[in-house]
Amino acid sequence: MNAYQDLESRFRRRALLGEAMAILHWDYATTMPSGAAEGRAEQLTALTLESQAILTEPDVADLLDNAEASVDGADAWQAANLGRMRRAWQHANAVPPDLVAALTRAGSACEMVWREARQANDFQRLCPHLEKVVALTRESAMARADALDCSPYDALLDQYEPGGSTARIDTLFADLEGFLPGFLEKVLEAQASRPEPVIPDGPFPVDAQRDLGERLMRALGFDFDQGRLDVSHHPFTGGVVDDVRITTRYSEEDFTQSLMGTLHETGHALYEMGLPRDWRYQPVGEAGGMALHESQSLLVEMQVCRGRHFLDYAAPLMREVFGGSGPAWEIDNLARLYAKVARGLIRVDADEVTYPLHVMLRYRLERAILSGDLAVKDLPGAWNDAMEDLVGIRPPDDRDGCMQDIHWMDGAYGYFPTYTLGALAAAQLFAAATAEAPDILPGISRGDFGPLLAWLRANVHGHGRRFDTDALLTEATGKPLDTQAFKAHLQARYFD
Amino acid sequence: MNAYQDLESRFRRRALLGEAMAILHWDYATTMPSGAAEGRAEQLTALTLESQAILTEPDVADLLDNAEASVDGADAWQAANLGRMRRAWQHANAVPPDLVAALTRAGSACEMVWREARQANDFQRLCPHLEKVVALTRESAMARADALDCSPYDALLDQYEPGGSTARIDTLFADLEGFLPGFLEKVLEAQASRPEPVIPDGPFPVDAQRDLGERLMRALGFDFDQGRLDVSHHPFTGGVVDDVRITTRYSEEDFTQSLMGTLHETGHALYEMGLPRDWRYQPVGEAGGMALHESQSLLVEMQVCRGRHFLDYAAPLMREVFGGSGPAWEIDNLARLYAKVARGLIRVDADEVTYPLHVMLRYRLERAILSGDLAVKDLPGAWNDAMEDLVGIRPPDDRDGCMQDIHWMDGAYGYFPTYTLGALAAAQLFAAATAEAPDILPGISRGDFGPLLAWLRANVHGHGRRFDTDALLTEATGKPLDTQAFKAHLQARYFD
Numbered sequence: 001m002n003a004y005q006d007l008e009s010r011f012r013r014r015a016l017l018g019e020a021m022a023i024l025h026w027d028y029a030t031t032m033p034s035g036a037a038e039g040r041a042e043q044l045t046a047l048t049l050e051s052q053a054i055l056t057e058p059d060v061a062d063l064l065d066n067a068e069a070s071v072d073g074a075d076a077w078q079a080a081n082l083g084r085m086r087r088a089w090q091h092a093n094a095v096p097p098d099l100v101a102a103l104t105r106a107g108s109a110c111e112m113v114w115r116e117a118r119q120a121n122d123f124q125r126l127c128p129h130l131e132k133v134v135a136l137t138r139e140s141a142m143a144r145a146d147a148l149d150c151s152p153y154d155a156l157l158d159q160y161e162p163g164g165s166t167a168r169i170d171t172l173f174a175d176l177e178g179f180l181p182g183f184l185e186k187v188l189e190a191q192a193s194r195p196e197p198v199i200p201d202g203p204f205p206v207d208a209q210r211d212l213g214e215r216l217m218r219a220l221g222f223d224f225d226q227g228r229l230d231v232s233h234h235p236f237t238g239g240v241v242d243d244v245r246i247t248t249r250y251s252e253e254d255f256t257q258s259l260m261g262t263l264h265e266t267g268h269a270l271y272e273m274g275l276p277r278d279w280r281y282q283p284v285g286e287a288g289g290m291a292l293h294e295s296q297s298l299l300v301e302m303q304v305c306r307g308r309h310f311l312d313y314a315a316p317l318m319r320e321v322f323g324g325s326g327p328a329w330e331i332d333n334l335a336r337l338y339a340k341v342a343r344g345l346i347r348v349d350a351d352e353v354t355y356p357l358h359v360m361l362r363y364r365l366e367r368a369i370l371s372g373d374l375a376v377k378d379l380p381g382a383w384n385d386a387m388e389d390l391v392g393i394r395p396p397d398d399r400d401g402c403m404q405d406i407h408w409m410d411g412a413y414g415y416f417p418t419y420t421l422g423a424l425a426a427a428q429l430f431a432a433a434t435a436e437a438p439d440i441l442p443g444i445s446r447g448d449f450g451p452l453l454a455w456l457r458a459n460v461h462g463h464g465r466r467f468d469t470d471a472l473l474t475e476a477t478g479k480p481l482d483t484q485a486f487k488a489h490l491q492a493r494y495f496d
Numbered sequence: 497m498n499a500y501q502d503l504e505s506r507f508r509r510r511a512l513l514g515e516a517m518a519i520l521h522w523d524y525a526t527t528m529p530s531g532a533a534e535g536r537a538e539q540l541t542a543l544t545l546e547s548q549a550i551l552t553e554p555d556v557a558d559l560l561d562n563a564e565a566s567v568d569g570a571d572a573w574q575a576a577n578l579g580r581m582r583r584a585w586q587h588a589n590a591v592p593p594d595l596v597a598a599l600t601r602a603g604s605a606c607e608m609v610w611r612e613a614r615q616a617n618d619f620q621r622l623c624p625h626l627e628k629v630v631a632l633t634r635e636s637a638m639a640r641a642d643a644l645d646c647s648p649y650d651a652l653l654d655q656y657e658p659g660g661s662t663a664r665i666d667t668l669f670a671d672l673e674g675f676l677p678g679f680l681e682k683v684l685e686a687q688a689s690r691p692e693p694v695i696p697d698g699p700f701p702v703d704a705q706r707d708l709g710e711r712l713m714r715a716l717g718f719d720f721d722q723g724r725l726d727v728s729h730h731p732f733t734g735g736v737v738d739d740v741r742i743t744t745r746y747s748e749e750d751f752t753q754s755l756m757g758t759l760h761e762t763g764h765a766l767y768e769m770g771l772p773r774d775w776r777y778q779p780v781g782e783a784g785g786m787a788l789h790e791s792q793s794l795l796v797e798m799q800v801c802r803g804r805h806f807l808d809y810a811a812p813l814m815r816e817v818f819g820g821s822g823p824a825w826e827i828d829n830l831a832r833l834y835a836k837v838a839r840g841l842i843r844v845d846a847d848e849v850t851y852p853l854h855v856m857l858r859y860r861l862e863r864a865i866l867s868g869d870l871a872v873k874d875l876p877g878a879w880n881d882a883m884e885d886l887v888g889i890r891p892p893d894d895r896d897g898c899m900q901d902i903h904w905m906d907g908a909y910g911y912f913p914t915y916t917l918g919a920l921a922a923a924q925l926f927a928a929a930t931a932e933a934p935d936i937l938p939g940i941s942r943g944d945f946g947p948l949l950a951w952l953r954a955n956v957h958g959h960g961r962r963f964d965t966d967a968l969l970t971e972a973t974g975k976p977l978d979t980q981a982f983k984a985h986l987q988a989r990y991f992d
Binding site: 013016017019020023024027031032033034035036038039040042043046047049050223224225226227228240241242243 | 509512513515516519520523527528529530531532534535536538539542543545546719720721722723724736737738739
């Protein structure tokens with residue numbers, strides 16, 4: 001066994017621990033009884049530490065050096081895999097296991113307090129727990145920054161967006177910040193001049209909603225032999241490549257939002273299901289980072305399912321499943337409903353025009369928190385000011401203000417910008433796909449998603465983590481990520 | 497950190513991996529999509545190997561020696577824990593990781609083939625897979641036997657029944673074999689002279705069955721904040737101490753069998769829920785082996801729930817939940833139904849009189865298979881002969897003959913005798929409990945299981961794995977395991 005093969009076998013062990021963690025995470029969010037939360041946190045911490053220990057074995061450094069000296073550069077997959085191994089090794093060796101464990105435990109504890117503190121709109125109660133998570137995250141960020149030779153924030157970002165940087169994000173976000181507020185004004189004006197969309201009248205039985213969701217998932221290419229649809233408080237995609245588990249939540253009064261949630265997660269799921277199976281247990285076989293992951297969910301949701309072609313196909317199905325008839329069920333109304341724009345308080349409910357503003361707010365504040373420019377105790381005021389500045393409304397309380405998201409509670413700093421990078425990438429990829437494969441759009445109108453899925457498999461899913469976001473975009477669309485396609489998409493959807 | 501503390505921290509890591517495996521096993525049996533079976537087997541194999549690797553670190557031997565030389569014998573828990581550590585270390589170091597992995601994979605593969613081969617009644621198709629599992633199990637048994645200085649079969653048995661031996665089992669089983677066939681004849685005769693019990697008329701909606709099951713579980717002491725009830729093909733108890741997951745299966749035509757299945761698993765669950773939490777992550781904090789585990793399920797099912805006192809309480813609830821009335825719902829009929837005895841083909845459907853005969857058959861055959869006296873290809877004939885000899889009927893096919901159980905497919909040899917040891921222990925423990933705490937039986941009649949649970953917590957659950965079966969029985973009942981209480985119980989139930 002040469003050095004590279006030895007590394008492969010170690011990374012395989014690590015990947016299998018990661019798969020176990022993925023199932024335990026899913027179970028935590030969907031199934032686990034409430035009294036098991038602390039025990040589960042210990043299990044996940046233990047698996048995290050075992051996984052880290054595989055990469056902190058003292059001989060791994062030599063193995064990497066030897067493999068890098070000898071690996072055949074002509075095998076692009078192997079070379080990319082080795083690059084990913086090196087990066088994973090840097091991260092694993094940067095942060096001492098005690099700090100990893102302390103951060104995992106502090107995150108779990110903070111999350112548990114947060115659930116109740118948010119309900120009670122009690123930021124004071126949350127504050128000391130959040131301060132602890134921030135302090136430990138800062139420590140971890142500095143350690144990673146030393147190892148990766150970058151800024152602490154970029155070191156955190158690198159966990160979610162390999163190769164990403166604030167420099168790159170700042171440029172893209174500055175462009176959007178110059179465009180979106182004015183565009184939002186115009187959309188709201190135009191929207192006011194059109195008929196107000198109507199939500200179809202319920203109630204909509206949960207069983208029927210699930211049937212419709214599963215039918216559309218199947219049509220899009222979701223394989224139920226290797227996946228599931230369940231219910232959780234917040235929709236997410238979890239599990240592993242041959243066992244992809246998406247969740248949604250149902251409201252009997254309104255099926256439209258839940259359905260779009262299901263379709264969003266289906267986009268994530270198709271990415272996971274399409275990853276290169278030959279590389280399943282290697283770092284290069286993983287998805288390409290959270291920006292590309294979000295590009296796949298937003299491509300399905302925003303580019304495809306909220307658009308006219310999809311509604312040509314789906315609206316009759318909706319009428320059939322729910323026995324709907326009348327103006328609320330017409331394609332025009334559903335299209336207006338699914339493209340409704342509003343200044344709102346809650347990120348997860350935001351439309352695609354205002355969503356990036358919610359992200360910019362978080363990006364701005366989390367950098368300030370980590371650098372120490374903003375104290376955790378001053379977060380509520382800073383949040384409300386930034387919301388007023390960026391989105392144009394002021395939260396009446398912290399529940400729907402700075403306490404609305406789980407990310408910071410759990411120690412996920414550097415994650416938020418990937419949502420908007422994903423939105424940009426989705427638009428750019430979909431524009432390239434439809435230009436290159438003219439059968440995609442007519443296929444969507446008929447419920448034939450084969451041409452779309454084939455393009456995504458070939459240009460995104462099948463690449464695994466071979467490329468960083470910009471490199472993949474360049475391969476697939478001819479240029480690195482920019483804002484042009486996103487702006488063109490918004491223009492077309494809201495004004496054409 | 498002294499040697500003992502160092503060992504505790506390593507065993508804690510191992511226990512947490514074990515907890516992760518327990519949840520993954522539960523998920524496999526209840527939730528996982530079919531296409532993920534191979535991937536799941538790889539995850540479980542990886543966790544098994546990581547867990548073994550903790551105990552095969554070269555310094556563990558010295559740690560054990562040092563801890564044994566220095567641990568305070570006056571702390572009985574610590575001393576017992578150290579003894580369990582030594583035994584676990586012997587097992588882990590006896591079998592090379594490659595063999596562990598090969599056996600795990602062969603077991604998973606054989607189980608997958610078995611599911612279809614059993615359906616198709618096709619032993620030929622199963623045979624080569626089963627031969628592979630047997631060959632690897634034999635190899636593993638011999639390696640363990642060397643390490644433990646006992647026979648290969650006893651070495652396998654030791655995994656399920658710590659300190660158990662064929663010598664001990666042979667004595668108990670010879671006694672039962674002398675008693676049961678004649679007793680069975682007499683019961684069948686007596687039964688023929690009594691009215692045939694009637695199964696209440698359905699259909700029984702699954703939701704109502706689950707509600708009744710959960711109500712009785714709660715009454716018995718099951719804590720739904722730390723546990724769940726779900727559905728699987730074969731009922732089992734899984735999960736971990738603060739997340740105990742039992743399963744059942746429902747038939748709309750007959751609620752009575754499903755309900756008793758739920759109550760059986762509740763007995764297992766109460767044991768897990770009552771284990772000493774201070775020792776959660778240590779070997780001494782585990783349940784005391786499968787015989788004691790089965791004693792707890794059978795105590796609840798056979799000693800309590802199929803008896804008169806329980807039906808005094810439960811029959812009115814059944815009538816209430818299902819709106820039942822008439823002769824089928826009377827306590828006399830339900831008691832006869834729940835104590836019905838018959839020569840049957842299927843172990844899991846067997847009554848308490850014939851069940852030990854099913855176990856003896858398997859005990860006899862699995863020893864012959866492992867010793868090489870019986871070739872796997874000759875199993876069907878040997879099975880049918882032994883069934884005729886012991887139970888008095890001959891299976892018409894292999895589906896309901898030698899292919900009915902999962903154990904041998906999965907490599908679980910040495911497990912079967914623990915079912916009958918458990919039945920003996922259940923009778924002996926319940927006799928001691930009711931003699932010592934006269935409020936137990938009247939409590940059961942009222943649905944107050946507090947006195948029973950208190951006795952079990954104090955005399956069984958709370959001991960964890962401090963004692964072997966005989967030692968625990970001696971502590972709790974004044975003498976080691978024997979057949980006397982079991983025979984007295986049968987006499988009382990079927991003839992008094």
